[in-house]
Amino acid sequence: MKNPKTGKQKNIWLGFHKKDRLERIAILKENNIITPEFSDILENNVNLSCDTAGQMTENNIGTFALPLGIAPYFIVNDIEYSVPMVTEEPSVIAACSYAAKLISKSGGFTVKIENRKMIGEVALYDIPDFDKAMEDILKNKNDILRIANESYPSIVARGGGAENIEVKILKEGDTSFLVVYLTADVKEAMGANILNTMLEGIKPLLESITGGKALMAILSNYAVNSLVTSTCEVDFSLFSNDKAQAFNIAKKIEMASKFSKMDIFRATTHNKGIFNGIDAVVIATGNDWRAIEAGGHAYAVKDGKYSGLTEWTFDEENNILRGKLTLPMPVASVGGSIGLNPTVKTAFNILNNPDAKTLAGIIVSVGLAQNFAALKALVSTGIQKGHMKLQARSLALFAGAENEEVDIVVEKLLETNHINSENAKNILKEIRNK
Template sequence: METSRIPGFYNMTVDERIEMLKKLHDFSDEDIDNIHKKAPLTTDTADKMIENVIGTFELPLGLGLNFLINGKDYVVPMVIEEASVVASASHIARIVRKSGGFTTEAAERLMIGQVQVVGCSDFPAAKEAILQNKEVLLEAANNAYPSIVARGGGAEDLDVRILNEDSNSAYSQMLVIHVYINTCDAMGANIINTMVESLAPIIEEMTRGKVYLRILSNYADKCIAKASCVIPPELLQTGEYSGEEVRDGVIHAYEFAASDLYRAVTHNKGIMNGIDPVVIATGNDWRAVEAGAHAYASRNGTYSSMTVWSKDEYGNLVGELELPISVGIVGGATRVHPLAKFAMNILQVKSAKELAQVIVAVGLAQNLGALKALATDGIQKGHMALHSRSVAVAAGATGEMIDIIARELIKEKQIRVGKAKELVEQYTK
């Protein structure tokens, strides 16, 4: 990838965009067919992925442009049906690249497997038995999945908690063991589940209890990705709004989300508008990432903003986002779904850590895009301008008529299907 800065990309036809991609990447004819001409996911392939298949369901695949992350350019594949998201993320990425781009980092790749033990006659003694035999358990877990150990991963540590020890209900009293597993470049659900399931008989013998659940946790708080950006106010100037006004409006909007549950939910949904499309495009589990992100937003006991926006001593706008991002670049749909493979080819990431960093940077960009719009002209102006095209199509417009109808809907400030149908009838008489 030479650059993610492609001026006028949104004005090109689909064919022109494909030709531009071919210049930037060494795509095969099959790759191009998959995204442009043929159904990329055949029903035969789909039938091997899930149960009771009757067909496939498609969503738009767009490209987030202008992303400069740790000095490297990325064109970011995004799968989403909502208008303005890709445009907003690309717009903010263009602003941020002028101030040096996004800075990101990712923590150790440790996922968590949980083992639930009930019925212990002496929970403290059972906990101590587990801790004293930690190395035995880690070795057993690694013996259950030697291939991940050979790749440099595997079970690295564990800890134990006693839950509800003083409860009067025997159902709520339990010992919970966390096994910390380095899954390398895999998301690792199957690896984790195999390892913790193998420990059940050993743990029952050590604790004299009964093992029930043995499963991964999607709260991957040992697998954190962080993104930040610093933007001089002059880059934020929008229409009649000065850069300082936009900066302060963004910070006020953040403080609203940080202080109010009702706003925080919508604020964070906007962040996930950027994150989920990349997770989906790369064949990863967006539900796991979404659940973990919202849990992390509640880690201090109150659900709050995932992002933090502030002003530094020089008057710059500073944005920060950190989230647990449990994704992989091997295994699962990333190596089965043709478009997931294509998306990975576009991204050119070399590790799961790198993919997580790209994802969290897009989330930060999308959040700023929403807050900037809210702090200036309001989010509806840009959103509805893009939505008008979808309304025109729904009303039966085709070809050049789509843009004509869309412009008229915006002009008359009536972006609804009924009005669009009236206009289509007028233009087709």
Template sequence: MAINSRLSGLRDSSPRERRAIVVRNAGIDASALDVLEPGAGLGVEQADHMIENVLGVIGIPVGVATNLTVNGRDYLVPMATEEPSVVAAASNAARMARGLGGFTTSDTGNIMIAQIQLVDVVDPEGARMRVLEARAELLALADAQDPVLAGLGGGARDLVVRLVPTRLGVHVVVHLHVDVRDAMGANAVNTMAEALAPRLGELAGARSLLRILSNKADQRLTRARAVFDRELLGGQQVVDDIVLASAFAEADPYRAATHNKGIMNGITAVVLATGNDSRAVEAGCHSHAARAGSYTALSRFERAADGNLVGTLEVPLAVGLVGGATRAHPAAQAAVALLGVQSATELAAVVASIGLAQNLAACRALAAEGIQRGHMTLHARTIAASAGATTDEIGRVAQRIVDDRRIRLEHAQEVLAELRAGRISP
């Protein structure tokens, strides 16, 4: 069954009704998302096997982004985030690209890098040459550590030797490039690095020290591109102002940090929902933003010849479908089932597209109306709940504090008191 991500009116349904609508349109089992109900997902006993010193679990809202088309296929995208407006903004931006073909992506494959640091090297250049001469032997040794990965078409692909000047002398650093297929890859590359370290020490006449993957996953890049409809954005002036805002973020690291935070609002939410390592992805993306020596924007927006807006994004995405919390966490399993992705590459394509969509939504809000208007309108419901409003009262309290342009806790408490005293008409 083909997924239809265009679900109008979803916001007006209850959470239980939304789940029913989503599973029906995703073509998955009716009970597949029941684990998202509090108390039905990750339990304390399961959590106790995932990390140490477990005390309990913490809940984070999981929403679904709609309207997303990536490489000609529709996706309903689970997003785990505590921040208002993120899910709605990504869905709205995806709608603006939908009629013009949605998002298209490309990638460089699933190569992860393991680093082995060699110290106390007498002849760094000679050590480098000896290691490279043993390249075939070392790649075979690495593959022997994970025959399953090699059997799936992955495994060690290349060996790079760098001479890194440090304040304590030159270190020889060996990079092992590994195709990790559908895994995030940390365990596989770390195991290979540990196995290679003694032999590398012998070859280099050195002592091996650190043996670990790099989260600067610049051999695992995903690129996303979309064209956003000029009229849906708000007209030509909005397009031109978004391009100016993009140029600002490219040139200024202070603006770039906030610009990229908007991208990560989308990326991290999907990464977290699917049980992947959000800290690894964030570290990789921010290091990529500084790859030229100064921190800059990860995305770029430009005006097309027809006046529409073209957005592009390039990010390293070390995400996987096998191992770790993705397999151990029932809610993560449900999120992957909802997405219906079949490979880590496909998952990365969706993640990058959501990042670009979220980024566009934030830039549009800034350029067109200011970030506070839409964001604070959605935030008003959180404020109303914090004031003690019940489910039946939240909507009325939120609307009133928005109308009053006083979206603050103390005002929400005043409005709630008036509502309960009967001084606010239905």
């Protein structure tokens, strides 16, 4: 598969992890994965300015940095991407890159965008007649939609806007609400400001129609009208040169998937691993990772029980492991901090400036890849083997090792039976005393 910018198929990533930071940036620039303007931002480590940060949040006292890395080899709908990821957790990017490379050998990821609409709600109470109120709201549906769109005309001008309303009566004990759900096409935006403005616009009319009072009007982060599905097929022979061992790994991945549907303790960690990858891309692209996590975890309990979000099935007849992940993914390509943060703009440049739907598909594919890497490790070598070297590196840095000392400390630390901070400090002391 060809890179959307380079049109080339050569492996520019061979030994990439062994390069220093500036060499990696040079590779991105030389292969047109990033433009000179944005490579300069990376080379000079230009971050969000304090002046801009002060305009974005209250009581600002500075900015906070996290590591930005690249996960190559992602083929999504036949296009190759190098995915920017922001994470402080060791092994996340390495595992994601490994999974993407393996899956790319079987054709990569196929993404289906179910829809891309956002939902907001107005909750009403103290209504004299709930059934009549519901009937009257539906009779006035066109007027309600018209007022919603008049509240935010710029989104209508861009081809979006309010499209539908639904009404539901909620009762528990002696408390009752009439909830009006408004669905809108928010185009390239995440939609919170758009929906909230529309909802505030229709609130007085809803109170007038129902004779009730509005408790609140607010966007919902349970974006079930913005579902994205990523699937992949992996030739199980890629797992090992030993056919029996490869078969065993594929079968165990399927079993691990089933286990995550049955046990809430496993499901929680299973899904956390998925969001290790998803959050890293959402943060890198300046989107709201809290909203994405909230919607994702709510979706995990859509069938009445919290369970693992991915599905892995092993087709023994055709020797193929199939993976699937469906999630609400209402990310944006404009708005928020996207146009304000130079690193976020750089991340979009690396991704070839995708629209919101394309970005959502990439992000869900990263989640599926991250889960595949975790499950494969868990059912074969164990999760700790891959973590230990990276953990040792973190301990070496924490102990105060300088650049030229880090690899030596890591090597000696891995030879011990106790990979901990105290040992790292002792090893560093020995090195410096020689």
